[in-house]
Amino acid sequence: MEEAEIDEFEVVDLVPAPLLPRHRKTKWRWIKIIGIAALGVALSIVFAIWILPLLLDKIVIPVLVWVASRFKRHQLALVLMAALSIFPVLLIPSGPPMWLSGIIFGYGIGFIIIMVGTTIGQTLPYFVGHYLFHHRIQEWLSKWPRKAAVLRAAESGGWFHQFRTVTLLRVAPIPYTLFNYAIAATNIEFWPYIAGSIAGMVPEAFITIYSGRLLKSLADAKHAKRHMNAVEITYNVVGFCVALAAGVSLTAYGRRALQEMELKAEQQLPTSPSLQLESVELDPQRRPLS
Numbered sequence: 001m002e003e004a005e006i007d008e009f010e011v012v013d014l015v016p017a018p019l020l021p022r023h024r025k026t027k028w029r030w031i032k033i034i035g036i037a038a039l040g041v042a043l044s045i046v047f048a049i050w051i052l053p054l055l056l057d058k059i060v061i062p063v064l065v066w067v068a069s070r071f072k073r074h075q076l077a078l079v080l081m082a083a084l085s086i087f088p089v090l091l092i093p094s095g096p097p098m099w100l101s102g103i104i105f106g107y108g109i110g111f112i113i114i115m116v117g118t119t120i121g122q123t124l125p126y127f128v129g130h131y132l133f134h135h136r137i138q139e140w141l142s143k144w145p146r147k148a149a150v151l152r153a154a155e156s157g158g159w160f161h162q163f164r165t166v167t168l169l170r171v172a173p174i175p176y177t178l179f180n181y182a183i184a185a186t187n188i189e190f191w192p193y194i195a196g197s198i199a200g201m202v203p204e205a206f207i208t209i210y211s212g213r214l215l216k217s218l219a220d221a222k223h224a225k226r227h228m229n230a231v232e233i234t235y236n237v238v239g240f241c242v243a244l245a246a247g248v249s250l251t252a253y254g255r256r257a258l259q260e261m262e263l264k265a266e267q268q269l270p271t272s273p274s275l276q277l278e279s280v281e282l283d284p285q286r287r288p289l290s
Contacts, residue, residue: 040244055215064219067104076104077113084117089124091177098205102212110212114205115198122180122197129184137185146262148185153264155187162192163199165261170200172254203250210243 067076083097097117101110129137141148154165166188169179183193214236 040248063100064103064216067100073104077109081113081117081120084114085120085124088118088121088177088180089128091181094118094121094176095208098208099212102209103216106213107206107209110209111205114208115201118201118205119194119198122201123190123194125177125180126184126190126193129181133181134184137181141182141185150258150261151182151186151188153261159189159192162188163196166193166196167200168254168257168261170197170254171203171250172258173251174258203246207243207247210239214240 071079080097080101084094084101087094087097094117098114101113101117104110105113141151150165150169154162154169157165166183217236
């Protein structure tokens with residue numbers, strides 16, 4: 001009798017759960033999209049009413065006045081470029097100097113400063129990690145086997161495969177400074193790494209510059225105590241919405257691509273629970289610039 005009950009239980013347990021109809025999936029997807037959009041609008045209103053004025057009064061205007069009184073433009077350009085080059089080596093976020101570059105220099109010179117500085121800032125950790133902290137980085141990556149598996153899968157392909165993977169990882173929501181060192185635990189070559197890093201940084205550079213220019217225009221209007229006309233308000237609102245949508249879309253795309261890469265890489269992981277670091281160990285016969 002007990003065996004019959006057990007067999008019956010096992011058969012019932014094997015019956016798959018009913019799938020949701022297509023229209024219900026679509027309905028919940030639209031509810032999720034509308035909810036996220038409403039939350040974004042609410043947060044934007046809170047930011048514009050309470051946080052933005054405080055940010056302008058306490059940070060933006062004082063920083064601009066201090067910078068104008070301490071540095072000439074060419075000196076400030078060199079200082080910002082040096083900060084963007086050195087901060088990633090020291091694991092310091094590069095957002096403030098990128099943002100300041102956009103505020104002061106705009107799209108043209110600001111973009112050049114950001115791209116030159118971040119390129120150097122991505123190159124230095126690559127070689128520092130390869131030659132000084134390679135094994136320590138491997139030990140650190142062993143705590144995140146799925147992320148390590150993605151990097152291991154990236155190195156197995158050719159030049160374009162490595163370039164594409166690095167570009168997607170740059171767009172994905174991965175800490176910028178940590179990724180610079182994590183790549184040193186792989187055999188990904190230098191040129192696809194730096195080319196993919198530059199390509200992945202271009203959208204972030206433009207979004208950062210735009211946000212900086214927007215804050216500067218608001219700070220100028222507040223400092224001069226003048227009101228913006230309808231054209232300026234419309235331009236800033238539309239531009240902000242476009243920049244916000246672009247940033248959210250890029251982050252979502254990068255997150256989805258990273259999840260797909262993690263899923264593919266997870267299927268190739270060994271059955272043991274711990275990741276074998278030898279699988280991502282640097283080939284001693286191979287140099288980073290090969």
